[in-house]
Amino acid sequence: MSFELSPIDKAKFVAAKQATQYVQDGMKVGLGTGSTAAWLVKCLGEMVEKEGLKIKGVPTSTRTAELARDVGIEVISLDEAKWLDLTIDGTDEYDGNLNLIKGGGGALLQEKIVATASDQMIVIADASKHVETLGHFPLPIEVIPFGWQTTKTLVEETLIGLDVLGRQVSLRMNGDAPYYTDEGNHILDLHLNRIGNARQFSLVINQIPGVVENGLFIDICDIVVIGYGDGRVEVRDINAGSVEESRIDFVEADNLFADLND
Structure with a gap:
């Protein structure tokens, strides 16, 4: 059965797909919560199934844990992991300094704990999440x-x-x-x-x-991966001071993502 992604879901998907390039075999990875992070978990699950990727995921909510297990990702607790190679999560807002507002999905406490226990935090988002000054999102x-x-x-x-x-x-x-x-x-x-x-x-x-705790993530995010509905991806690295652009082709009839609900 085929399906068609909306422009906003295409943007979330290509951002998540691009972010998987930072994940390597043997890593301990923090898995965020929310609709964009769910795309990431699905993409990583595809890599586990088709490419034999071996990672250990530390979820930031019970629903992320359930999804990760469903797609074949090994789930461990933060206490078991002790420290993470990276965390990939979505955001409700980000500004030019990559400061964030998070917590729209109700998991801000676990998200902040996991993100700060990581060598690197990567945020995946669609372009609408960028703001000049934080605070538009509650x-x-x-x-x-x-x-x-x-x-x-x-x-x-x-x-x-x-x-x-x-x-x-x-x-x-x-x-x-x-x-x-x-x-x-x-x-x-x-x-x-x-x-x-x-x-x-x-x-x-x-x-x-x-x-x-509050949902302001200050000086925690290192990279933001921004997806667009036409498949374009922009990667902003706050430490390197760089902005890179690329494009990802997506397959409309990929049943792996057909059952993903926001």
């Missing part, structure tokens, strides 16, 4: 359930003294109930519109009692 912060409403109030009061345009804070919901992360915590989404000083913001917000 910034998630993970908070413990105990006293979360007090934590929310403290966050709102703290925002008054920070360089942001918006200050709306909302509890993320899962239907009629609060959303729970894999660690059993809640997520507060901060609708800021613009974050004037992301580094300062991250340090200040993490000092609030009840806040576990």
Whole structure:
């Protein structure tokens, strides 16, 4: 049965496909969470099946772990791995310095722990994720359930003294109930519109009692691989200061990806 990818899925696919070139036999690889990261896991699974690639994957969520096992990737915990060769993950936003907002998929805590336990972090994204200044996408912060409403109030009061345009804070919901992360915590989404000083913001917000972690990834990402709907790929390396372009051909009827849902 054949199928046709939408332009946005083509962009995600070619970015993920390009990123697999950084993965080598014997590596311990952090596997991100979200729709773009799912493309990566599928691509790596194809390499395991068809090319005999041998890697150990450390997933950043239970759903990524399930997908990795389904496509034949050996899954281990971060405690077993201790340190990773690289992590490949998606992002909700990235700026010109490759600073990120992550956590739209609800896995920001595990994603940040895994990314910082890696020699290199590679982000895969479509071109729409690039912004001049972070903050257009709501910034998630993970908070413990105990006293979360007090934590929310403290966050709102703290925002008054920070360089942001918006200050709306909302509890993320899962239907009629609060959303729970894999660690059993809640997520507060901060609708800021613009974050004037992301580094300062991250340090200040993490000092609030009840806040576990925030979705700002500052100085963590090394490379961003940007996919386009026409098959073009752009690779930006912040350390090398380079930008490279290439193109990937995709096969519309590749059944390996036909069942991948966002």
